Amino acid sequence: MKILDVKVIVCCPGRNFVTVKIVTDEGVYGIGDATLNGRELAVASYLEDHIAPCLIGRDPQQIEDIWQYLYRGCYWRRGAVTMSAIAAIDVALWDIKGKLANMPLYQLLGGRSREGVMVYGHANGADIAETVEEVGRYIDMGYKAVRAQCGIPGLPSTYGVSGDKMYYEPANADLPEENIWSTEKYLNHVPQLFNTLRDRYGFDVHLLHDCHHRLTPIEAGRLGKDLEPYRLFWLEDTVPAELQERFRLIRQHTTTPLAVGEVFNSIYDCNTLITEQLIDYIRSTIVHAGGISHVRRIAALAEIYNVRTGFHGATDLSPVTMGAALHFDTWVPNFGIQEYMRHTEATDDVFPSDYYFKNGYLHVGDTPGHGVDIDESLAAKYPYQRAYLPVNRLQDGTLFNW
Numbered sequence: 001m002k003i004l005d006v007k008v009i010v011c012c013p014g015r016n017f018v019t020v021k022i023v024t025d026e027g028v029y030g031i032g033d034a035t036l037n038g039r040e041l042a043v044a045s046y047l048e049d050h051i052a053p054c055l056i057g058r059d060p061q062q063i064e065d066i067w068q069y070l071y072r073g074c075y076w077r078r079g080a081v082t083m084s085a086i087a088a089i090d091v092a093l094w095d096i097k098g099k100l101a102n103m104p105l106y107q108l109l110g111g112r113s114r115e116g117v118m119v120y121g122h123a124n125g126a127d128i129a130e131t132v133e134e135v136g137r138y139i140d141m142g143y144k145a146v147r148a149q150c151g152i153p154g155l156p157s158t159y160g161v162s163g164d165k166m167y168y169e170p171a172n173a174d175l176p177e178e179n180i181w182s183t184e185k186y187l188n189h190v191p192q193l194f195n196t197l198r199d200r201y202g203f204d205v206h207l208l209h210d211c212h213h214r215l216t217p218i219e220a221g222r223l224g225k226d227l228e229p230y231r232l233f234w235l236e237d238t239v240p241a242e243l244q245e246r247f248r249l250i251r252q253h254t255t256t257p258l259a260v261g262e263v264f265n266s267i268y269d270c271n272t273l274i275t276e277q278l279i280d281y282i283r284s285t286i287v288h289a290g291g292i293s294h295v296r297r298i299a300a301l302a303e304i305y306n307v308r309t310g311f312h313g314a315t316d317l318s319p320v321t322m323g324a325a326l327h328f329d330t331w332v333p334n335f336g337i338q339e340y341m342r343h344t345e346a347t348d349d350v351f352p353s354d355y356y357f358k359n360g361y362l363h364v365g366d367t368p369g370h371g372v373d374i375d376e377s378l379a380a381k382y383p384y385q386r387a388y389l390p391v392n393r394l395q396d397g398t399l400f401n402w
Ligand SMILES: O=C(O)C(=O)C[C@H](O)[C@H](O)CO
Pocket: 037, 170, 210, 212, 262, 312, 313, 314, 315, 316, 339, 389
């Protein structure tokens, strides 16, 4: 069997997606997601101009050899663009493998470890009162776990708060929007939100929160300690994690579970965090961390150190990644939770899938492969539209973390 074509499809059904379609000489094809929010065309070019020519004529069944070829053979290893491009090829090859074996991916990986995949939704509001109502709405929809993000008094906007309560897309402008941030205002406000949520809903619902990389280690230690009475499922992205040792200080101050990793793209970004048990959940996901073949290695290392998976699942990860992630989640022994931000209807039309939501869990279907496809003619109706994630400044104008 040989690879005949590696097609890169860029479309924008509500937001930009980059999709790879690997076509073989026996008619079987596989689909992979290569979407990198705000830098989509860099990955599209990496795939079209640098990877595709090397794959024509290769045997698509050699998933591991092709992964090693694209990783070690690149010389300039790792990085978000490189690893997203490798991920897309990897997932498309696993999709082909499943179709050839006539098996859903979770069977190929080792079979079902759980009936359904527990997910968390995103409740958000302009203030505590609205956020509390939104958490209630998610509970009424059957969610067992809800992330709560709310506006901060005195700040015009903040991460995770949107007008549309079922859909959140932060890449929203032709040039980066500038947000304003105050850690002091934030740290004074967040504990009140969770105190109100626990008073209203008790402790049966899992509550999560995302700091989105905006604290220093000691501020993260303080917030983690302030939130301990509310027993969060996790506190996410407390500090930018380029320096993994930063988490040692946080760990000394709080037992609030910590999650990190959605911006990581290889095991080397998290090996210290995992082996020193500085975190409780690793969020590195299939589209940005080298695909199923590499994320499987991260999950295996994490299992040894009692770290569980908690894949990133925002709207800028396409249904292809959600499909592949759900098969992985259905199999992986040290599963934690799966983020589930719903896509637009237009996106779901472009990417038909067989997974479904029921009573707080997502369930994969038994379609061979990952169960997600792309409608190329429909995708062509949604051309790329440049969009950037915002940038963040402190109130004195200092450029900060978004
Ligand atoms: O879903 C999350 O936890 C996020 O932090 C979402 C990110 O801001 C988003 O994926 C960036 O493109």
